[in-house]
Amino acid sequence: MIKYDHSIDQLxxxxxxxxxxxxxLEPTPEQREHYIQQLSQYAHDFIDxxxxxxxxxxxDPTPGSLTINETGQPFEQLLVTYAKEVEQYGIKPASGGHLxxxxxxxxxxxxxxxxxxxxxxxxxxxxxxxxGAVTLEEELLHWMKKVFGFPREAMGNLTxxxxxxxxIALTAARDKYKVKSERIxxxxxxxxxxxxxxxxxxxxxxxxxxxQIRYVNLDDRFRLDAQHLETLIxxxxxxxxQPFLVIASAGTTDTGAVDPLEAIGHIAxxxxxxxxxxxxxxxxxxxxxxxxxxxxxxxxxxxxxxDPHKSLFLPYGTGAVLIKDKxxxxxSNHYTANYMQDTIDDSVPISPAEVSPELTKHxxxxxxxxxxxxxxxxxxxxxxEEKLVLTDYFRKCLEQEGFKIGPTxxxxxxYFWLPADDISTQNRxxxxxxxxxxxxxxxxxxxxxxDGMFVIRMAILAFRTKQRTIDKAMEMILRAKIELGF
Ligand SMILES: *Cc1c(COP(=O)(O)O)cnc(C)c1O
Numbered sequence: 218m219i220k221y222d223h224s225i226d227q228l229x230x231x232x233x234x235x236x237x238x239x240x241x242l243e244p245t246p247e248q249r250e251h252y253i254q255q256l257s258q259y260a261h262d263f264i265d266x267x268x269x270x271x272x273x274x275x276x277d278p279t280p281g282s283l284t285i286n287e288t289g290q291p292f293e294q295l296l297v298t299y300a301k302e303v304e305q306y307g308i309k310p311a312s313g314g315h316l317x318x319x320x321x322x323x324x325x326x327x328x329x330x331x332x333x334x335x336x337x338x339x340x341x342x343x344x345x346x347x348x349g350a351v352t353l354e355e356e357l358l359h360w361m362k363k364v365f366g367f368p369r370e371a372m373g374n375l376t377x378x379x380x381x382x383x384x385i386a387l388t389a390a391r392d393k394y395k396v397k398s399e400r401i402x403x404x405x406x407x408x409x410x411x412x413x414x415x416x417x418x419x420x421x422x423x424x425x426x427x428x429q430i431r432y433v434n435l436d437d438r439f440r441l442d443a444q445h446l447e448t449l450i451x452x453x454x455x456x457x458x459q460p461f462l463v464i465a466s467a468g469t470t471d472t473g474a475v476d477p478l479e480a481i482g483h484i485a486x487x488x489x490x491x492x493x494x495x496x497x498x499x500x501x502x503x504x505x506x507x508x509x510x511x512x513x514x515x516x517x518x519x520x521x522x523x524d525p526h527k528s529l530f531l532p533y534g535t536g537a538v539l540i541k542d543k544x545x546x547x548x549s550n551h552y553t554a555n556y557m558q559d560t561i562d563d564s565v566p567i568s569p570a571e572v573s574p575e576l577t578k579h580x581x582x583x584x585x586x587x588x589x590x591x592x593x594x595x596x597x598x599x600x601x602e603e604k605l606v607l608t609d610y611f612r613k614c615l616e617q618e619g620f621k622i623g624p625t626x627x628x629x630x631x632y633f634w635l636p637a638d639d640i641s642t643q644n645r646x647x648x649x650x651x652x653x654x655x656x657x658x659x660x661x662x663x664x665x666x667x668d669g670m671f672v673i674r675m676a677i678l679a680f681r682t683k684q685r686t687i688d689k690a691m692e693m694i695l696r697a698k699i700e701l702g703f
Contacts, residue, residue, distance in 0.1 A: 241289070252292050259296055263304075263311075264325065267681065272314030273658040276306035308661050310533070313681030316690065317663035319470055319498045319630075320679040322530030330587035331532075334580040341580035342570040345560035354582035355566050360589075361523065362539055364503060365496075366516030372546050373539040374573045375581050379497030379524040380415035382538035385546070385573060386520035387419045387462070390491035393519075393545035394461040396425060405429040405453050407463040409441040413470050413495060429458060438624055439472045439667075441465060443480035450488050462491045467515060468499015471665050472623070473630025473676070475499060479514025486517065494518040497536065498678070499628050501528035504598045505605065511627055525585050529597065530680040535581045546572050604629045604677045611675060611687045618695060623672065632665065632672040635703060644671040646703055653697035660690040 223231065244252065282302045310321035340346030341354060358373035376382040391397075396404045406420065410432045420426065431453070434445040450460045463485050465476040478494060485492035494515060500523035503512040515521065520540045525531045540546045551571045553561065560568075570576045589597075608629045612622045615633045623632040635650060637643035648671055651664045665674050675690075 255292060255296060259300075260325075260328075267309070267312050268314075268685070270309065270312065271658040272309045272312045273317075273655060273661040274306050275655075275658075278302040278306070310679075311681070312661075313679050313683055313686045314660040314689065315679050316675045316677055316682065316686075317661045319527050319676050320682075321526060321533055322678075322680045323532040324530050324588045324680065326588035326591050327531050327584035330584035333587070334583040339580045339583075340577070341582065342576050342578050343557075343560050343568040344565045345562065345568075347580075348565070350580050350582065351566060351568060353586050354569065354580075357582050357585055357589075358537070358539065361537055365500070365512075365521055365523075365539065367521070367539050367541065370543075371539055371541045372543050372567065372572055373537060374569055375585070376536040376538060376573065377534055377579075377581070378526060378536040379413070379495070379522055380418070380536075381574075382497070382522040382524070382536040383413075383416050383493075383495060384419040384422060385538050385550075386493050386522060386540060387416070387425075388423050388549050389520060389540050389542060389545040390462045390493060391423055391425060392548035393491060393542055394459075396428065396461060400459065401425060401427050403429070403457070403459050405431055405450075405458050405460040405462075407431045407433055407446055407449060407460065407490075409433055409435060409464070409466060409469070409476060411435065411439050411469040411471055411474065412464055412466060413497065416464060416495060429453070438627075439469060439474040440627075441476040441481065443477050443484060446481060447484050447488075450484065450490070454488070460488060460490055462493060464493045464495065465518075466499075467494050467496035467512060467521075468502065468628050468630070470498055471630070471674075472632065472667070473499065473626045473628040475511045475627040477514075478512060479517065482514045482517030485519075491519045492517060493520045493522075495522045497522050497524040498527055498630070500524065501597075502601055502605075502628050504594070505602050507602075508605070508628070527678060528601065529585065530600065531585055531588070534579065535585055540572075543567075550574060600680050604682065607682060607684065607687055608675070608677050610684065611677070611690065614687065614691050615694075618691070620694075623667075629677040630674065632667070632674045634670065634672045635698070640670065646701075647671045647673060649701055650694075650697055650703070653701060654693060657693050657697060659693040660686060662690070 279302060282298060308315055308317065311323040339350040341350040344351045354375050357375065359369060361373065362369060362371050374385060376385065406428055408430060431449045433449060434442040436442055446463065453460050463481060465478060465481045467475050467478060482492055502508045519542060520538060523537050525535045525537060526533050550573055569578065608626060608631055612631055616622055620633045621636045634643065634647050637646055651673055654662055663674050665672060
């Protein structure tokens, strides 16, 4: 117990005792070496055997196995618990066999960046705290601005993911157009029905639940119909409403469709709307020469979201947003508190904390900077191109085996189904096939419904997905088909 009537000598004695116990928080060099060796062995075993393992396994952690035990336990034992109770079940995002939803990745070099960021614990929220960390993150943003044709003066932020990146962008759009109180009911947002659900979440979070939402028609490949967009805007203007925001996708989650970015950009400009593009999944495919034309017009956006933890293969935890209008972005995020007065200096770069709801944050730039600087860009571009070729390869293999496949995809998300004479039989068969595939788990696929048709979806984006992964997927699918007697 802390007593305030102690003499200095008594305090010293007490401090000695406390220091003996709290010393456990700073392992000795020998202990550190021991931990890191075990961890490193674990990582090698994990990575080297990943391709032999299944990608999806149903199961739940043993009840109580992860409950906090207030007395310490040996590191070895904790690793065993992790392997059994956490790593064993669910989808394996690090595996090349994750072809469901939008896969993750998990570059090893990023884990080294995280290790370094955590050991040094640089304060990446404010320039004054770590000029180097903030500059490093700013250089990543400059690089992304260059890749997407944004001006160097544009602003940006590294976020925890696409959801928060979208939230920051839509907040800036709201603030630019002062969509508040009595204006809300008359303001209009234009969306594709295929927009990611985090966009709809963000609209609600930022208090715009009651704005007018217009769902724009799609063409036969699930891309936003620009002509219909303009018709809707004109009708709304004529009715005295205030259109202020249009949201397009550079790669939808469901089918990987890239909306006609340039046409939408011109319409947004003509009608003075904020133009937001969600490229969380597809963004970095702009690096592949063949795909550049699809992204024409991305530079017209007022705000753009990209997810390095998707199409740059980083482990989960890094998204990005680029925004051209500095005032709009800072309106809700910039704040000066008295206790922050030492940090104010107009001659240095704007700190991440001034353009994001976060103050203290993980130094998440290092996990992106390190792999890019260590490997160079070429392997990333080749890996993205490889995903596109694998998508084509998978589709051709499926077609050869009598499956129907969706139209040639814009990027690396596609779908297929087993055909039958009537739609309800067909849906039932494909649902059963999906279930069997999930039970098998060798490769993880997901499903979706498109205009009432149940289809099995493939999303090829993990950097570890290789030809052998697709061959394994084909074997699994054919095995399931035979077992079901289809
Ligand atoms: C994944 C995804 C998001 C959400 O990003 P998170 O990183 O999961 O928060 C948003 N939009 C699209 C198109 C996505 O694919």
